[in-house]
Amino acid sequence: MRPRTSLAHLPTPLWHHRALDEIVGTNVWVKRDDMTAGAAAGNKIRKLEFLLADALARNCTWILTCGGSQSNHARATALCAAELGFKCHLLLRAKNRPHRPFVGNLMLDELAGAKVSFVTPDQYQHREELLEQEKTELSQRGDSAYVIPEGGSNGLGALGYVEAMNEVRTQLDQGVAGDITDFDAVALACGSGGTAAGTALGAARFGVARRVVALAVCDDRTYFDTVIARIVKEAHALQPELVEAAPVSVSDAFIGPGYAETTPAQREFIVRIARCTGLVLDPVYSGKALYGLSRLPDKPARVLFLHTGGLPGLLAQAAAFFA
Numbered sequence: 001m002r003p004r005t006s007l008a009h010l011p012t013p014l015w016h017h018r019a020l021d022e023i024v025g026t027n028v029w030v031k032r033d034d035m036t037a038g039a040a041a042g043n044k045i046r047k048l049e050f051l052l053a054d055a056l057a058r059n060c061t062w063i064l065t066c067g068g069s070q071s072n073h074a075r076a077t078a079l080c081a082a083e084l085g086f087k088c089h090l091l092l093r094a095k096n097r098p099h100r101p102f103v104g105n106l107m108l109d110e111l112a113g114a115k116v117s118f119v120t121p122d123q124y125q126h127r128e129e130l131l132e133q134e135k136t137e138l139s140q141r142g143d144s145a146y147v148i149p150e151g152g153s154n155g156l157g158a159l160g161y162v163e164a165m166n167e168v169r170t171q172l173d174q175g176v177a178g179d180i181t182d183f184d185a186v187a188l189a190c191g192s193g194g195t196a197a198g199t200a201l202g203a204a205r206f207g208v209a210r211r212v213v214a215l216a217v218c219d220d221r222t223y224f225d226t227v228i229a230r231i232v233k234e235a236h237a238l239q240p241e242l243v244e245a246a247p248v249s250v251s252d253a254f255i256g257p258g259y260a261e262t263t264p265a266q267r268e269f270i271v272r273i274a275r276c277t278g279l280v281l282d283p284v285y286s287g288k289a290l291y292g293l294s295r296l297p298d299k300p301a302r303v304l305f306l307h308t309g310g311l312p313g314l315l316a317q318a319a320a321f322f323a
């Protein structure tokens with residue numbers, strides 16, 4: 001096992017609600033990774049347990065990472081970096097510079113004391129070079145920086161989701177989901193591919209599900225097939241004892257108008273679930289993904305839905321919901 005630093009509150013609950021089964025149209029168990037922490041909650045913290053352990057082992061003082069202006073990954077990194085005593089610089093993509101006061105994830109980035117730089121979408125295409133450049137500049141000043149790729153999505157980060165499936169295995173063995181011993185599929189939102197890759201490896205390794213349904217929130221199926229395969233390969237190189245990953249079917253049919261933008265039907269779905277079950281989904285990832293699952297033509301009969309968090313992103317979208 002690779003070094004891991006304890007950041008998340010685990011295990012997260014396995015949650016079921018009959019009204020949710022009815023709305024989604026299949027038997028859904030929710031893995032509540034929206035409850036992995038307080039303000040740092042969501043899927044990214046499981047990846048950060050491995051990534052920040054590596055940064056600690058290398059005696060780095062700065063953490064550099066990137067994302068959209070309402071990036072959950074950037075916010076979780078900023079908060080966990082503060083917890084562990086790192087300085088943190090976030091490179092955030094913004095078409096127009098966000099207005100103050102900052103809301104949602106950006107507000108938390110600021111609260112955590114992260115240095116925030118906004119770049120245009122064109123500049124953001126070169127994010128990896130920009131981060132490497134900054135790492136070099138810092139090292140010339142005697143500071144060592146650790147670069148985390150977008151979404152924490154590389155082989156090392158993906159190990160967080162291999163371990164999440166190990167956690168689900170233990171919960172099923174303990175009877176947390178009654179007499180359910182495994183699922184037909186794990187369904188999840190896919191934004192940078194690391195969660196899908198780790199889940200596919202872990203689901204196979206621990207017999208949690210035969211396949212993974214990844215609902216894209218940006219980019220198309222061909223893109224994610226390539227990205228997920230690359231991350232799976234990287235994780236295998238780090239942990240050769242892992243078995244072959246469960247097949248991942250990527251659906252790009254439910255992105256809607258674009259990244260972080262929703263259709264009225266997607267918003268109504270999120271509102272209905274909150275009102276009928278108390279479960280709060282976010283409009284950028286988990287809400288879009290569960291909406292997509294509910295509309296899939298070949299819906300799996302028993303699904304483990306990974307609730308990956310994203311609450312601050314919802315709170316930043318009040319105007320889109322209740323204008």
Ligand SMILES: *Cc1c(COP(=O)(O)O)cnc(C)c1O
Nearest residue numbers: 072151191192193195285308310
């Ligand atoms: C980042 C994120 C995802 C997507 O995970 P990836 O590993 O980037 O594909 C899903 N849901 C939420 C809330 C996220 O913040």
